[in-house]
Amino acid sequence: MTKKQRAIEIIELLKQEYPDAECSLDISIAWKLLISVRLAAQCTDERVNRIVPNLYEKYPDIDAIADAPVEAIEAIVKPCGLGKSKARDIKACMTMLRDEFNYTVPDNMKDLLKLPGVGRKSANLILGDVYGKPAIVTDTHCIRLVNRFGLVDGEKDPKKVEMALWKIIPEDEGSDFCHRLVLHGRDVCTARTTPHCDRCCLSSICKKHI
Numbered sequence: 504m505t506k507k508q509r510a511i512e513i514i515e516l517l518k519q520e521y522p523d524a525e526c527s528l529d530i531s532i533a534w535k536l537l538i539s540v541r542l543a544a545q546c547t548d549e550r551v552n553r554i555v556p557n558l559y560e561k562y563p564d565i566d567a568i569a570d571a572p573v574e575a576i577e578a579i580v581k582p583c584g585l586g587k588s589k590a591r592d593i594k595a596c597m598t599m600l601r602d603e604f605n606y607t608v609p610d611n612m613k614d615l616l617k618l619p620g621v622g623r624k625s626a627n628l629i630l631g632d633v634y635g636k637p638a639i640v641t642d643t644h645c646i647r648l649v650n651r652f653g654l655v656d657g658e659k660d661p662k663k664v665e666m667a668l669w670k671i672i673p674e675d676e677g678s679d680f681c682h683r684l685v686l687h688g689r690d691v692c693t694a695r696t697t698p699h700c701d702r703c704c705l706s707s708i709c710k711k712h713i
Contacts (some may be wrong), residue, residue, distance in 0.1 A: 507671040516676065517704070537629065538597075540624075540628055541592055596620055627678075639681060644687075
């Protein structure tokens with residue numbers, strides 16, 4: 504079985520197991536998703552979702568956040584960790600959206616990567632979940648699982664994993680596939696405990712590189 508054949512079978516099995524997989528961050532407004540993704544670095548989505556309403560209560564739009572003192576933003580987002588750098592990036596990102604992109608979150612990788620605090624993972628999340636474009640989000644769950652499945656071979660660099668997956672994952676499946684990997688990685692194919700292979704829907708096909 505080729506890697507592409509294994510990938511297709513894994514996609515179908517994960518669809519059956521997690522038919523309603525979606526981003527666990529609020530994706531209803533693109534600029535808010537940018538902020539949430541930045542805050543989610545080394546922080547849980549659950550905590551981010553609890554913190555961001557406090558930010559928007561005080562600073563409800565792009566202008567307000569762009570004009571806010573960094574220290575004031577930091578005071579609100581500090582519970583998400585790395586408060587100083589995250590606050591700085593959030594203010595700079597909203598300022599650039601206002602001054603260079605006419606309040607519109609870009610819909611292409613090149614421009615998204617110009618935004619402070621936005622890397623390929625964040626850009627792919629925006630492209631897939633906001634704009635419905637082909638996207639592969641190589642977060643820690645994705646990287647861990649695709650190595651265990653044997654879809655990539657011992658590769659941990661996010662961009663290299665992304666490029667390898669583009670060769671075997673159909674374009675229209677990438678975004679949902681990655682959301683399903685997050686759910687599977689949290690519940691079954693865990694990182695901090697022994698993976699629960701006994702109740703894994705992929706046990707018959709996984710390479711089990713653990």
